[in-house]
Amino acid sequence: MGNRVMLGSSFLFIIFFIFNLAFLEAQVAPPIYVFGDSLVDVGNNNYLLLSIEKAILPHYGIDFPTKKPNGRFSNGKNAADLIAEKLGVPTSPPYLSLISLVKNNKNSSFLDGVSFASGGAGIFDGKNDLQSIPFTKQVDYYSQVHEQMTQQIGAPSLQKRLSKSIFAVVIGSNDIFGYFNSKDLQNKSTPQQYADSMVTSLKVQLQRVYNYGARKFVIVGVSAIGCCPALRLKNETECAVEANLLSVKYNDGLKSMMKGWQLEKNDIRYSYFDTYAALQDLIQNPSSYGFAEVKGACCGLGKLNAQIPCLPISKICFNRQNHVFWDPFHPTEAAARIFVDRIFNGPAKYTSPINMKQLLPL
Structure with missing residues (x-):
């Protein structure tokens, strides 16, 4: 008994x-695999020896846990950190930091997520790729990572793992800045033609990522580019209308492309985030979110703190929580937190057809 x-x-x-x-x-x-620009770069550019596109000077990182510059173009954590925080996992490390470990014969794995994001990167390859890692090259790196992971755990196990992974893509802003900084580009194509070519080029690279196992995507549209301090400065403190119109054209094309692509590949699931609408909401209703300054940068010099970028000699605002913009181009951690909360939880006003939380395994 x-x-x-x-x-x-x-x-x-x-x-x-x-x-x-x-x-x-x-x-x-x-796992989270991150592609993009300075909005989500967590240190890749620090490993580009000839690049000047680095967030390595004070006052960057002043509100980060280490209180030191760390390659993030922010006063604290950026969107990549905050997405990882939502999931309760460490931030996906910079690809170039992991490659550095491999070269020094130290243990390193890409299976738990990697960030390929690079400050200054665009959908189109830049004239000087020594300054940043353009999107095409980021995908090249991912293809190499895929090969190494296949050798590590085998193709069937890897595909099962990647089908559940999140592939976050935050890119396009630098291409829009580039258009308005180049008379040659403006002469060659209309804003609509340029936006269409951005979308077409992006799809080519997304298809490559899909071919290497990606099935779940978080696609982030560009913000109201014309409302960043650097472009307000050129337009006497008001948002630059032309830049915002190009942002809208690109975002509309991006949303349409993603819908069509999902019809082509019925095993894709994605969440699109409308950064443009989210930023406009903060700008138009700042007090509702605890913001007092929506036009000027927290760190910089001159009018709107945007005539000279964030340098050690720059003025820095005392209260970083009430500024939408940290420097002439990038949001504060406080603003990024609001964006990421909406990326993760919605509502449908900002995310479609589902939010990031709904992408996760049940």
Whole structure:
């Protein structure tokens, strides 16, 4: 009788253990693979020896846990950090930092997520790729990572893992800045033609990422570019209308392309985030979100703190929580937190057809 009780208890314990193991496995957050520009760069540019596109000077990182510059173009955490924070996982490390470990014969794995994002990167390849890692090259790096992961765990296991992973893409702003900084580009194409070519080029690279196993995408549209301090400065403190119109044209094309692509590839799931609408909401209703300054940068010099970029000699605002913009181009951590909360939770006003939370495994 005693043995039966013991056997029954052991059996129940095993069932309970297996159930909990399965539950915990189901709750494990998926790896995040990040592609993009300075809005999500977590240090890749620090490894580009000839690049001047680096956030390595004070006052960058002043509100980061280390209180030091760390390659993030922010006073604190950026969107990549905050997305990882939502999932309860470490920030995906910079690809070039992992390559550095491999070269020094130290253990390194790409299976838990990687960031390929690079400050200054665009959808189009730049004239000087020594300054940043353009989107095409970021995808090239991912193809190499895919090959190494395949060797590590085999193709079937890797595909199963990647099908649950999140692929975040935050890019396009620098291409729009580039258009308005180049008379040659403006002479060659209308804003609509340029926006269309951005979307076409982006799809080519997304298809490559898909071919290497990606199935779940977080696609972030560009913000109201004309409302950043640098462009307000050129337009006497008002938002630059032409830049905002190009942003809208690109975002409309991007949304249309993603809908069509999903019809072509019915195993794709994605969440599009309307950064433009989210930023406009902060600018038009600042007090509702605790902001007092929506035009000027927190760190910089001159009019709107945007005539000279954020340097050690720059003026820096005392309260970074009430500024939307940290420097002439980038949001503060406070603004980024609001954006990421909407990326993750919605509502439908900002995310379509679903939000990031709905992309996660059940």
